[in-house]
Amino acid sequence: MGKTLSVVAVLKETTIKRKRGNEAVWVIESLLNNQAIIDEADYTKSILYVRKDNYVLVRAKFYLKKSKRVKCMDVRKLAQINGIWVAMQTTMTTTPKGYKHELNLNELILEGSINPKIGRQIVVWGRSDSIRITDVLNPLDNRMPGLVGIKNLRLGRLMSKLDYYFDKLNLSMIVLHENRFSKTAAYGSDFKISADKPVNKPSNALDNTGVALSFTGIFEGYDL
Known part of the structure; x- marks a missing residue:
């Protein structure tokens, strides 16, 4: 024994x-x-x-x-x-x-055989290095503004994503199951001298589910 x-x-x-x-x-x-x-x-x-x-x-x-x-x-x-x-x-x-x-x-993805993905994901739409125009699906961790690169600022979000590829085109359909918000510096820290106003944050109930759609294409010398 x-x-x-x-x-x-x-x-x-x-x-x-x-x-x-x-x-x-x-x-x-x-x-x-x-x-x-x-x-x-x-x-x-x-x-x-x-x-x-x-x-x-x-x-x-x-x-x-x-x-x-x-x-x-x-x-x-x-x-x-x-x-x-x-x-x-x-x-x-x-x-x-x-x-x-x-x-x-931040990221946990379960993938299927027909290219669906479900889990907490970081999805980047757009190719700008510093300006977020279409890159709006993931919130940011702004507790140390200016000291962290954008690649490390994004916070994962629970979503279901389905991609369909044909020729040089890509259709992405996303269902957002989680309402996650950007994090800001704590009041009284070196990065924040004023307190935030109270906000009403929606729950992750089915009624608050979001939907996103993207249609992209890459051509010789051009992006669509």
Whole structure:
């Protein structure tokens, strides 16, 4: 018999309260009891919060080995793409130091055999290097304006895209499932001295679904 690497126990059932609705979860404790695994993982204990309806890990606390600090992971945004649950936005906070990291999934594409694509995508329309005229499908991360190139500013957006090619022409049809907005610098930072006015941001309900259509062609010496 091999040695047990960890001891796992279900502590309780509880509810995580969020703005989009409550999440019923199991709270599971995992204790590592193998020193080699502890040295590699750098923590001795973890508390896991697993949703009861889809069995997805949506929150976790990792108790670090060398200090009295705790790393807290929280899935802020979860989406189901072709039946697969995907964490679209995750934050990682270390206490008591207060370090906070944000992980955003900008691109996740599931492709079919007839060239449809569904998932969080970055779609660039137009070829201008600095002016956005038709490149309007993806919002921008403007929290550090002027310091990041346009290629790294675009934020992915959940959409379904179908391309049809014939001769030198391309017809693109897109359904926009996610209403994601550009990020601006925080009030009081070096890049923003005034507060934003409150805005009404629409939800991702079916009634707010957007549609985009593009017809392009490349000819010898010309673009259409």
